[in-house]
Amino acid sequence: MSGPQVLEAGFASKSDCLVRYAASEDAVSMAVQSSVQTLFGEAIRRSALEMLDSYGVATGRLDIEDDGALDLVIRARIEAVLRKAGFALQTGERRAAVRRPPTSRDRTRHTRLYVPGDQPHFALNAELFGADMLVFDLEDSVAGERKFEARILVRRLLENEFLFEKSEVAVRINVLRDECGKEDIDEIVAARPHVILLPKCESCSDVKILNRLLSLQEKERGIEGGSIYIAPIIETAKGALAATAIARASDRNVALCFGYEDFSRDIRARPAPETSAVQKKNTQTDALLAREMIVLAARSAGIQPLDSVFSDIEDTGGLTESCYQARALGFEGKAVIHPAQIEHVRRAFSPSREEVERAKAIVAAYEESLKEGGGAVAFDGQMIDVPLVDKAKRVIEESGRGA
Amino acid sequence: MEWMDNALGRKIPAEIEGKTCVPFQGAFIDSGKGAPDAASPARTRRAIPLRQKPDKRVAGWDALFDRLDIRDGAKISFHHHLRNGDRIVNEVVARLAVRGVRDLTIVPTALFPVHDALLPYIREGVITKIDGSMNGAIGAACSRGEIRRTCVLRSHGGRQRAIQEGDIPIDVAFIAAPTADPYGNANGFFGPSACGPLGYAKPDSEHAGTVVLITDNLVPYPCAPWSIQGANVDYVLEVESIGDSSKIVSGTTRITRSPTQLRIAQLAARFIEATGLMTDGFSFQAGAGGISLAATVFLAERMRKAGVKASFAHGGATKVLVDLLEEGLLGSIVDLQSFDLDAVQSCARNARHIESDPYASYGPHSRGCVANMLDVALMGATEIDIDFNVNVVTHSDGTLLHGIGGHSDACSSAGCTIITVPSFRKRIPIIREKVTTVTCPGEVIDVLITERGVAINPKREDLLWKAKKAGLPCKEILQLMGEVQAITGVPAAPRFTDRPVALIEWRDGSVIDTVWQLATE
Numbered sequence: 001m002s003g004p005q006v007l008e009a010g011f012a013s014k015s016d017c018l019v020r021y022a023a024s025e026d027a028v029s030m031a032v033q034s035s036v037q038t039l040f041g042e043a044i045r046r047s048a049l050e051m052l053d054s055y056g057v058a059t060g061r062l063d064i065e066d067d068g069a070l071d072l073v074i075r076a077r078i079e080a081v082l083r084k085a086g087f088a089l090q091t092g093e094r095r096a097a098v099r100r101p102p103t104s105r106d107r108t109r110h111t112r113l114y115v116p117g118d119q120p121h122f123a124l125n126a127e128l129f130g131a132d133m134l135v136f137d138l139e140d141s142v143a144g145e146r147k148f149e150a151r152i153l154v155r156r157l158l159e160n161e162f163l164f165e166k167s168e169v170a171v172r173i174n175v176l177r178d179e180c181g182k183e184d185i186d187e188i189v190a191a192r193p194h195v196i197l198l199p200k201c202e203s204c205s206d207v208k209i210l211n212r213l214l215s216l217q218e219k220e221r222g223i224e225g226g227s228i229y230i231a232p233i234i235e236t237a238k239g240a241l242a243a244t245a246i247a248r249a250s251d252r253n254v255a256l257c258f259g260y261e262d263f264s265r266d267i268r269a270r271p272a273p274e275t276s277a278v279q280k281k282n283t284q285t286d287a288l289l290a291r292e293m294i295v296l297a298a299r300s301a302g303i304q305p306l307d308s309v310f311s312d313i314e315d316t317g318g319l320t321e322s323c324y325q326a327r328a329l330g331f332e333g334k335a336v337i338h339p340a341q342i343e344h345v346r347r348a349f350s351p352s353r354e355e356v357e358r359a360k361a362i363v364a365a366y367e368e369s370l371k372e373g374g375g376a377v378a379f380d381g382q383m384i385d386v387p388l389v390d391k392a393k394r395v396i397e398e399s400g401r402g403a
Numbered sequence: 404m405e406w407m408d409n410a411l412g413r414k415i416p417a418e419i420e421g422k423t424c425v426p427f428q429g430a431f432i433d434s435g436k437g438a439p440d441a442a443s444p445a446r447t448r449r450a451i452p453l454r455q456k457p458d459k460r461v462a463g464w465d466a467l468f469d470r471l472d473i474r475d476g477a478k479i480s481f482h483h484h485l486r487n488g489d490r491i492v493n494e495v496v497a498r499l500a501v502r503g504v505r506d507l508t509i510v511p512t513a514l515f516p517v518h519d520a521l522l523p524y525i526r527e528g529v530i531t532k533i534d535g536s537m538n539g540a541i542g543a544a545c546s547r548g549e550i551r552r553t554c555v556l557r558s559h560g561g562r563q564r565a566i567q568e569g570d571i572p573i574d575v576a577f578i579a580a581p582t583a584d585p586y587g588n589a590n591g592f593f594g595p596s597a598c599g600p601l602g603y604a605k606p607d608s609e610h611a612g613t614v615v616l617i618t619d620n621l622v623p624y625p626c627a628p629w630s631i632q633g634a635n636v637d638y639v640l641e642v643e644s645i646g647d648s649s650k651i652v653s654g655t656t657r658i659t660r661s662p663t664q665l666r667i668a669q670l671a672a673r674f675i676e677a678t679g680l681m682t683d684g685f686s687f688q689a690g691a692g693g694i695s696l697a698a699t700v701f702l703a704e705r706m707r708k709a710g711v712k713a714s715f716a717h718g719g720a721t722k723v724l725v726d727l728l729e730e731g732l733l734g735s736i737v738d739l740q741s742f743d744l745d746a747v748q749s750c751a752r753n754a755r756h757i758e759s760d761p762y763a764s765y766g767p768h769s770r771g772c773v774a775n776m777l778d779v780a781l782m783g784a785t786e787i788d789i790d791f792n793v794n795v796v797t798h799s800d801g802t803l804l805h806g807i808g809g810h811s812d813a814c815s816s817a818g819c820t821i822i823t824v825p826s827f828r829k830r831i832p833i834i835r836e837k838v839t840t841v842t843c844p845g846e847v848i849d850v851l852i853t854e855r856g857v858a859i860n861p862k863r864e865d866l867l868w869k870a871k872k873a874g875l876p877c878k879e880i881l882q883l884m885g886e887v888q889a890i891t892g893v894p895a896a897p898r899f900t901d902r903p904v905a906l907i908e909w910r911d912g913s914v915i916d917t918v919w920q921l922a923t924e
Binding site: 037 | 660662663665666799800801828829830831854855886889890891892894895897
């Protein structure tokens with residue numbers, strides 16, 4: 001055996017801190033090194049002492065290497081090392097109950113911004129870019145050995161009351177087939193996310209397991225039962241074929257999402273050569289049927305179908321095209337991986353001024369004809385019937401929501 | 404030491420080194436410091452009329468210094484057009500140190516990280532004062548009290564005025580010139596060390612006791628164009644290399660990808676359009692920082708859509724501005740320094756890309772400078788307080804880390820001055836109850852734009868009304884400060900001694916604030 005085990009959490013990078021705890025027999029000691037020493041050195045020390053006290057730590061050594069992390073980040077990193085070291089909360093660090101304005105089942109979800117769950121730097125301003133939903137990711141953007149500290153960080157980010165006041169907040173957990181996903185739920189429900197995104201969902205039982213876990217946690221924590229929603233993500237062949245059952249598996253379901261990259265890999269689609277028009281246009285023909293199935297499944301269950309990401313951040317023209325394509329298929333929104341994509345996606349999914357004007361004209365012409373006792377009327381050479389009027393009314397309603 | 408308060412309530416010394424300090428009274432109240440004074444040490448530069456060609460060339464550094472006879476206590480000046488690629492400042496100081504000269508005052512227009520090499524000379528007493536900007540490690544050394552005398556920071560305009568009016572009697576100006584002829588005519592457009600304009604050296608060339616031109620690209624007389632006139636130059640020294648070209652200008656200028664910076668830039672462009680500033684023939688200064696460049700791009704998009712053209716853009720030039728000039732969205736660029744190769748080439752070839760100098764651009768006692776013609780200035784800050792006073796020189800922990808540049812000049816001369824900054828950097832809030840150091844008074848700052856909202860100086864109700872009507876996220880600055888501090892916490896105050904390590908001069912030469920030596924832990 002070598003020297004005492006040193007446990008670590010966080011990164012020594014901008015807006016984060018690297019915290020180490022080394023167990024020993026000696027009375028607890030602490031060292032703080034910070035790029036904002038003069039301004040916050042004392043505050044960091046105070047928080048650390050409070051955390052050591054809360055976790056009943058009397059021995060060992062705590063080292064903090066800080067580069068301007070917010071207090072909640074520092075506490076998250078300290079909590080992670082102390083819990084890794086086997087300490088448990090003793091006195092109860094005082095935390096106010098999370099008060100989050102509720103969301104609604106059918107709120108607009110044109111854009112959902114993915115935020116990596118272990119990089120505070122990306123999270124702090126995430127709300128400011130106007131995404132309809134923020135998705136704090138514990139799955140693909142977090143490496144295996146970082147999952148533990150990431151879920152603590154995400155919980156503390158969501159518990160704070162200043163950073164995410166207006167957005168709908170969601171957490172993408174890990175798959176439930178291993179312990180990791182269950183641990184995510186145990187940790188994260190306390191922070192009352194609006195929605196849980198369930199990745200690689202392949203059957204209605206996946207949703208039912210999540211539903212049960214959520215109910216248990218809600219009960220334990222005194223949260224209204226059923227208040228946390230679910231959005232399953234379909235990203236395998238199996239999942240696509242089970243889409244209908246998945247969409248109907250729980251009353252908590254508010255949306256059915258598609259994950260293209262994993263799906264394409266799962267069905268072993270081989271991309272066209274990079275020089276070909278198919279590849280350049282990024283038409284995702286390999287996923288066309290699956291996407292249509294997801295739209296059908298979601299619509300038949302009365303929930304929102306939401307499309308995958310468009311991964312080339314630079315190609316805004318391609319992004320807009322892919323949004324139009326998704327819209328034409330029936331999707332209501334798209335995932336974004338960079339805030340710069342939000343505006344393009346929103347614009348593509350929101351009705352344009354011309355569309356709204358046209359919709360208003362259709363409704364007006366229809367109502368006029370009703371008044372006159374007539375049935376169907378022609379508008380712009382097109383027969384106006386009830387479905388067309390309903391569609392026009394939805395466009396008007398949608399434009400009102402966006403404003 | 405005796406102290407007094409200036410009009411902003413900042414504590415300043417009554418006198419430094421036997422010279423009375425004039426307290427700042429207001430951005431537009433001239434302290435009269437620059438009034439002609441019989442006792443002014445500004446020297447008259449006169450030479451004896453000669454028949455035919457004076458010989459200005461010197462054989463090498465040693466021959467040069469033999470002729471210059473620089474004594475202890477001399478004031479020597481430099482320009483910063485070669486930026487982080489400069490080889491001349493370090494070379495001159497090292498050679499003077501070898502010759503045993505001490506107690507130098509250096510008067511650079513700006514210093515860069517490459518000049519950290521001066522630190523040993525500061526500690527040894529070769530350099531005992533810096534009249535100009537102090538950046539990075541040298542600023543930090545100044546804050547720790549390692550520079551023996553009290554330094555002075557001035558804006559580009561303030562420096563020009565101080566030189567012209569004899570506040571800083573420069574003994575020798577060393578002017579690195581990318582292209583020059585044996586007579587001393589010089590420009591920055593050509594040669595291996597091309598940097599674009601050479602204007603920052605112009606006041607020095609006109610008013611220093613002796614002017615030395617150092618070049619690595621000697622061309623036959625007459626060098627064209629001549630940004631620096633040979634008529635002002637005493638000696639010409641040819642050297643192998645004046646700079647590292649890769650660090651003088653960048654090959655390309657990239658637009659930021661930071662979502663926060665992009666959001667601030669987008670808000671700034673929206674603000675300019677929504678408040679009616681973006682009218683045909685308007686003008687702006689934006690600088691080459693991340694937010695400024697992006698704001699320029701977003702503003703251009705709006706101009707294109709609205710069919711509006713700007714008459715000129717002022718300040719540092721980049722490819723972004725050059726492209727707009729060529730597209731016809733800009734009538735002219737008035738350029739003080741070029742940041743990339745495209746800007747250097749444009750300034751050399753395009754008559755509408757005008758090379759400027761500190762007097763024409765920022766001169767406080769000029770009869771109207773370019774900055775006075777600006778409708779909008781987008782500027783940065785390290786801190787801003789609830790009275791809109793701005794700090795660009797010290798960090799919140801009290802360390803001196805930046806120069807003023809043209810900040811004070813552009814802010815106080817433009818029609819609408821907008822500070823664009825993130826509301827916090829790392830954990831440090833930018834909006835403070837009181838800034839650590841005032842470099843620019845709140846009376847000339849109209850708007851603060853951060854990613855978390857727009858705060859408008861209550862003096863500018865006209866702007867507030869228009870911005871609100873356009874749906875911009877307007878907040879009172881106090882509210883914005885509160886929101887940010889709720890996220891970051893309130894930082895502790897740095898501790899200082901009562902030794903002034905530097906004075907901040909306002910454009911007219913009055914003292915607007917003092918930088919204090921940091922107390923040791």
